[in-house]
Each structure stands twice: as C-alpha cells, then as structure tokens.
Amino acid sequence: xxxxxxxxxxxxxxxxxxxxxxxxxxxxxxxxxxxxxxxxxxxxxxxxxxxxxxxxxxxxxxxxxxxxxxxxxxxxxxxxxxxxxxxxxxxxxxxxxxxxxxxxxxxxxxxxxxxxxxxxxxxxxxxxxxxxxxxxxxxxxxxxxxxxxxxxxxxxxxxxxxxxxxxxxxxxxxxxxxxxxxxxxxxxxxxxxxxxxxxxxxxxxxxxxxxxxxxxxxxxxxxxxxxxxxxxxxxxxxxxxxxxxxxxxxxxxxxxxxxxxxxxxxxxxxxxxxxxxxxxxxxxxxxxxxxxxxxxxxxxxxxxxxxxxxxxxxxxxxxxxxxxxxxxxxxxxxxxxx
Ligand code: 13P
Ligand code: SF4
Numbered sequence: 556x557x558x559x560x561x562x563x564x565x566x567x568x569x570x571x572x573x574x575x576x577x578x579x580x581x582x583x584x585x586x587x588x589x590x591x592x593x594x595x596x597x598x599x600x601x602x603x604x605x606x607x608x609x610x611x612x613x614x615x616x617x618x619x620x621x622x623x624x625x626x627x628x629x630x631x632x633x634x635x636x637x638x639x640x641x642x643x644x645x646x647x648x649x650x651x652x653x654x655x656x657x658x659x660x661x662x663x664x665x666x667x668x669x670x671x672x673x674x675x676x677x678x679x680x681x682x683x684x685x686x687x688x689x690x691x692x693x694x695x696x697x698x699x700x701x702x703x704x705x706x707x708x709x710x711x712x713x714x715x716x717x718x719x720x721x722x723x724x725x726x727x728x729x730x731x732x733x734x735x736x737x738x739x740x741x742x743x744x745x746x747x748x749x750x751x752x753x754x755x756x757x758x759x760x761x762x763x764x765x766x767x768x769x770x771x772x773x774x775x776x777x778x779x780x781x782x783x784x785x786x787x788x789x790x791x792x793x794x795x796x797x798x799x800x801x802x803x804x805x806x807x808x809x810x811x812x813x814x815x816x817x818x819x820x821x822x823x824x825x826x827x828x829x830x831x832x833x834x835x836x837x838x839x840x841x842x843x844x845x846x847x848x849x850x851x852x853x854x855x856x857x858x859x860x861x862x863x864x865x866x867x868x869x870x871x872x873x874x875x876x877x878x879x880x881x882x883x884x885x886x887x888x889x890x891x892x893x
Pocket of ligand 1: 612614
C-alpha cells in the first residue's frame with residue numbers, strides 16, 4: 556500500500572519538548588490566523604477538538620468543505636482516509652492531520668492488491684466503494700459513496716447494472732436490503748459499530764421504553780432492525796434534534812453525543828451498550844489518537860501531512876468527483892421515525 560503520510564522530520568518540535576505552560580488553545584488559534592488554516596473535524600473527535608474546529612461534519616460534509624475552502628492549510632481532525640480525500644480534492648493545499656497513524660479498520664480490511672483481484676472476478680460489475688478506504692482502493696473504484704449519499708447514488712444507477720460494494724459488509728447489506736439490489740459485497744467491518752450487542756440493546760430499550768433508537772448503517776443488521784432511524788452521523792444528529800421524543804439511544808461512536816447535547820440540551824442521549832453492557836466499545840481507537848497537542852504540533856510542524864503521487868490522486872479523484880456530482884446538494888432535513 557502506498558504511504559500517503561509524510562511524518563515530521565527530525566527538526567520538528569515534539570510533544571516531549573513542548574513548553575508545559577503554553578496555552579494550546581491560544582496557540583492553535585494563533586497558527587490558524589498566521590497560516591490561514593481551516594480546522595475540519597469529524598463528529599467522532601473529542602469535544603475539545605470539535606469545539607475549536609471551524610466546521611464539524613460527517614464524511615460527505617467534510618469532503619465538500621475541503622473542496623470549497625480558500626484556506627492555505629487544512630488541519631483535518633479525523634482519520635487518514637478523510638485527510639486523503641481533502642488532499643485529493645484540494646491538491647494545492649497543505650493537508651495536515653494530528654496523528655498520521657489514525658487509520659480505519661475498514662481501510663485495513665481492504666488492501667488494494669486484494670481489491671483488484673476481487674474486481675477482476677466480476678468484470679461486468681460497477682465498483683461502488685464506501686469512502687472509508689485508501690486512495691489506492693478509490694483509484695480502483697468507479698463511484699465513491701458515503702453513508703449519507705449511498706442510497707441516493709445507488710438509485711441513480713440503472714437496475715440492470717451489476718454492482719460490487721466494499722469495504723463495509725454491514726453498510727452493503729443494509730443498502731442491498733433498502734434498494735432490493737443484489738451486490739457482491741466485500742467482507743470488511745468497522746470495529747466500533749460491530750461491537751454493539753443486541754441483547755444488551757434490548758435490555759436498555761426495556762429500561763427506556765420511550766427512547767428512540769438512532770443507528771449508523773455500519774452497525775450489523777441485528778442492531779439496525781431495532782432502529783427508529785438509520786443514517787449517517789449528520790442524519791442521526793438531525794433525527795435526534797428534529798424528531799419528537801425526549802430520550803434517544805445512540806448506536807454509533809459516542810463522541811457524536813457532544814453535538815447532540817449542544818443542539819438539543821433538553822434531551823437525553825444514551826450510548827448503546829457493547830458486549831459487556833457498557834458503552835466503552837463505542838470509541839473509535841483511531842479517531843481517539845488525535846488530541847489538542849497533536850493538532851497544535853501538526854499545524855506548527857506542517858506534518859504529519861498528506862502527499863500522494865499525482866497519478867494516484869487523479870485516479871482517486873475521478874470516482875470521488877463522480878460522488879460529489881451525484882450527491883443531492885440539499886440533504887433531507889427531516890427524518891421519519893419507523
Ligand atoms: P459518516 O461520517 O459518513 O457518518 O461516517 C461515519 C464513520 O464511521 C466515519 O469513519
Ligand atoms: Fe473506521 Fe469505524 Fe473508526 Fe469510522 S469509526 S474511522 S469506520 S474504525
């Protein structure tokens with residue numbers, strides 16, 4: 556796999572050498588001004604990172620923001636494949652990420668050479684790939700989707716067209732069921748969403764009979780079948796803000812609850828439980844690698860940063876641009892409870 560992350564050099568300031576008395580927040584704000592930087596954060600980042608960001612969003616929103624911004628530097632607080640998307644869409648900008656090791660289990664499950672062989676087995680099929688994959692896998696795909704536009708993009712593809720979908724098998728199964736289409740699905744999973752436990756969820760629902768369940772489509776079917784609403788992180792946020800109800804059980808990475816509490820402070824949000832009845836599983840270990848100190852150092856050192864060969868970037872850009880062109884500009888604002 557091509558490494559697209561350039562780590563800081565020997566001359567860079569390290570966390571160990573950082574003055575313990577500096578005000579990190581103030582320093583990030585100073586660098587943001589001085590370097591004309593925009594800070595983009597995914598909903599799964601820690602509350603302090605979400606609070607300092609210029610924009611917090613889901614994968615699709617963040618791609619759009621990265622494509623539109625006139626900043627010189629994009630400080631991307633999320634995981635590597637997201638920062639790669641930003642660089643692919645905005646090649647002339649410096650794209651830094653706080654921790655260059657922030658990967659994704661879905662990306663790891665789908666190595667480009669294996670995906671290439673998978674594609675070759677189905678020569679008549681169009682390859683629809685979830686954005687949670689490497690630039691190399693994107694370059695081998697026809698159209699990229701995110702959890703917020705996958706269904707509407709699928710609906711624009713003629714029904715007779717055969718499809719492969721990767722790398723998330725739960726999102727793939729959900730889309731196949733929703734659209735009634737048969738797809739060849741890559742068997743990857745998100746280590747966060749596959750941990751939710753149906754038995755524990757049902758016990759929680761019994762204790763909170765009025766609570767509505769909001770779930771991300773990366774969850775397995777035995778969790779999704781209990782959901783009042785299934786959607787991308789932004790769609791879940793809209794659901795808990797706009798639908799009726801006071802209590803919501805949230806089956807996705809729990810850091811999103813921060814935005815939910817900001818948007819609807821009078822409502823109660825309960826993290827869906829993991830296998831042992833706690834919600835500890837609902838923390839993405841990759842997203843959690845980022846912190847304020849690392850964000851500051853990345854902006855200061857201009858590394859870790861994304862760099863990729865131009866031929867790879869152009870090959871990844873084509874299916875990514877197709878996704879943006881096929882995405883509804885106005886997302887559905889209101890969700891319907893089942
Ligand atoms: P969305 O932000 O598109 O909902 O995706 C969630 C996710 O798992 C990102 O890694
Ligand atoms: Fe990947 Fe899952 Fe983490 Fe998202 S939450 S970055 S899909 S491991």
